[in-house]
Amino acid sequence: MNLRETRLRRAVTLAIYWQKNELIIENYLSGNRVAAAPLTVNVLDFFSRWRMPSEFYRKFATYERTSLALTLRQLQERHFLLPKDSAAARLDERIQEIWSSWLPAAGMLQFGTRNIRYESNLALVRRRYLKRAKETPPPQPVKHYPRCPQVALPSPRKDSAFTSILLARRTWRRFSRRAIRLDDLATLLGLTWGVQQWVNFPGVGRVALKTSPSAGARHPIEVYVLAVNVEGLTRGIYHYAADNHRLELLKRNSSSRDIVNFLGNQWWYAPAAALMLMTAVFPRTQWKYPDAAAYRTVMIDAGHVCQTFSLVATWLGLAPFCTMAFDQALVEKELAIDGVRESVVYAAGVGSPPPGADWAPWPHPSRWAGITTS
Numbered sequence: 001m002n003l004r005e006t007r008l009r010r011a012v013t014l015a016i017y018w019q020k021n022e023l024i025i026e027n028y029l030s031g032n033r034v035a036a037a038p039l040t041v042n043v044l045d046f047f048s049r050w051r052m053p054s055e056f057y058r059k060f061a062t063y064e065r066t067s068l069a070l071t072l073r074q075l076q077e078r079h080f081l082l083p084k085d086s087a088a089a090r091l092d093e094r095i096q097e098i099w100s101s102w103l104p105a106a107g108m109l110q111f112g113t114r115n116i117r118y119e120s121n122l123a124l125v126r127r128r129y130l131k132r133a134k135e136t137p138p139p140q141p142v143k144h145y146p147r148c149p150q151v152a153l154p155s156p157r158k159d160s161a162f163t164s165i166l167l168a169r170r171t172w173r174r175f176s177r178r179a180i181r182l183d184d185l186a187t188l189l190g191l192t193w194g195v196q197q198w199v200n201f202p203g204v205g206r207v208a209l210k211t212s213p214s215a216g217a218r219h220p221i222e223v224y225v226l227a228v229n230v231e232g233l234t235r236g237i238y239h240y241a242a243d244n245h246r247l248e249l250l251k252r253n254s255s256s257r258d259i260v261n262f263l264g265n266q267w268w269y270a271p272a273a274a275l276m277l278m279t280a281v282f283p284r285t286q287w288k289y290p291d292a293a294a295y296r297t298v299m300i301d302a303g304h305v306c307q308t309f310s311l312v313a314t315w316l317g318l319a320p321f322c323t324m325a326f327d328q329a330l331v332e333k334e335l336a337i338d339g340v341r342e343s344v345v346y347a348a349g350v351g352s353p354p355p356g357a358d359w360a361p362w363p364h365p366s367r368w369a370g371i372t373t374s
Contacts, residue, residue, distance in 0.1 A: 007050040007084040008072070012096045013111055014080060015104055016041060028112035029095070030079040030088075043071060047081055094340050098283060106295035110343065118264035118325040165315045170360035172319035175271040175351030182232045184316050185225070185274060188350065189240050189247075192309040193223045208242070212304040215297035220284040221305050222342070224335055226254050226262070229273040229351075237334065251334070262334075263347060264325040272321070272351040276309065277331055278302055280345045302346040313350050319360070322348040 013029035025040060026033040046059060057068055075081040082089040099107055119125055157163065197209040199217075207217045214220070225238045225247065235254045238247040256270040262277070263269055280298045289297065306322045313320035326347045332339045 007052055008047050008056075008076070008081045009050045009084070009089070009092075010044045010047045011079055011082055011088075011092050012100075012103065013092065013107060014044065015108060016044075025080060027079045028108045029091075029114075031112075031115060032078040032080070034078060040071075040075075043075065044080060050084055091340070094338070098286070098341055101286065101290040102282075102292040102295055105292040110295065114328045114339070116325075118266070120265040120267055122268075165311055169310050169314045169320075171310075171321045172351070172353065172360040173268045173321060174354050174357070174360075175273070175319055176354045177229070177271060178352040179229045179231045180273040180318060180350065180352055182230055184318065185227075185230050185233070185350075186245070187316060188309065188312050188318075189223070189225070190245055191312045192305060193221070193240055193242050194245055195243050210242075212301070212308045214301045214304070215285065215294065216288045218284045218288055219301070220280045220282060220298050221301055221345075222279045222281060224250070224277040224279065226258055226275040226277065227273075228254055228256055228259065228275070250336070258334075259349070262326055262331050263323055264327055266323065266325060269321065269323075269349060272349040274351075275347060275349040277326075277335065277344055278305065278346040278348065279335070279337060279342050281342045283341060299345065306346055306348050309348050317353070318350045319353040320348065320350045322346065 011027050011029070013027055015026045015028055017024050017026075019035075022035040023038055023041075024033060025036045025044070043056070043060075046056060053069075053072055056072065057065060060068055072081065076083065079088055082092055095107070095111070096103075099110075158167065191211055193210065195208045195210060198206045199209060200206055208219050209217065210219055222242075223240045225240060226236075227233050227238060228235055233247075234249070234252060236249055237251040237254055238249050240246075241248055256272075259272055259275050260267050260270050262275065269275075280302065282298065285294050285298050288294075310320040310322065324346065326344065328339070328344055331344045331347075335344070337343065
């Protein structure tokens with residue numbers, strides 16, 4: 001684009017901070033990060049609203065024109081300055097529109113962690129952990145106050161159906177090829193995400209009640225189902241309608257390769273029967289809680305829901321798993337969600353346990369360095 005004809009504005013997703021003796025400017029959405037001179041802050045401040053480059057040249061007329069032009073070009077290349085009507089500028093405006101009250105604190109975590117890549121070679125991961133443990137032992141898994149008075153407690157009760165399910169819950173990484181039943185999937189969805197009851201609040205409207213707690217009963221978590229091996233259900237991606245207990249088909253012909261691709265190449269989940277992709281519709285929570293601290297409640301809500309899912313799956317005799325390792329950009333593209341108003345925040349799945357297994361076995365060592373899908 002011609003700088004003389006295109007208005008520019010600084011990105012809303014910028015963070016400026018000091019690291020040791022360097023001034024760092026970072027666009028946490030694009031991932032660009034540079035050490036810069038303090039004068040750069042003045043330039044970015046000048047472009048707090050849409051301005052023409054010619055205005056910039058007049059404002060900083062004491063500097064050489066070629067140097068100023070180079071500065072504008074470099075700031076655009078790093079997505080610190082955005083051209084008017086560009087795709088980056090439209091996304092920036094959408095983030096500002098929806099996320100303004102939660103920026104920058106929540107935005108840095110939400111948008112700054114979109115493009116993490118995950119290692120799927122478990123043998124390599126194991127070697128790294130062993131090396132780290134040798135160099136720096138891990139922190140103790142429990143904490144004690146040995147000098148304080150101690151009170152011995154009775155043993156927890158473990159003689160109920162509920163406690164047997166709770167104690168049996170594990171994250172599974174091996175599965176049989178047996179399909180799961182449609183009524184089991186329906187039970188999983190209905191008891192985990194389904195609306196159980198409505199409460200009317202005068203002046204506010206209906207509020208949903210579900211089996212898991214949610215801050216302010218806002219329930220921002222939606223779920224999309226990638227069905228691969230469910231009896232009586234066409235392979236595809238579905239949205240679960242929590243109010244009428246129905247699946248809405250969005251895309252046909254999903255496969256176990258989609259599970260692996262969505263989950264950052266975690267090949268051991270390929271035999272799973274279905275993948276649950278949990279998204280957060282942020283305006284639901286932002287409507288009631290405009291402070292950035294509420295971002296934590298959205299993540300906690302997802303955790304509540306996932307534990308409910310895992311317990312229901314265990315009760316049904318299925319093999320559940322959950323993971324935070326997923327390809328956010330790919331998932332959001334396939335679900336046709338914008339990543340701003342609605343974004344994927346958690347993934348869980350389920351399959352049939354392998355024959356003869358009453359515990360969650362680790363992937364077989366012979367396959368640790370490989371990727372197998374079907």
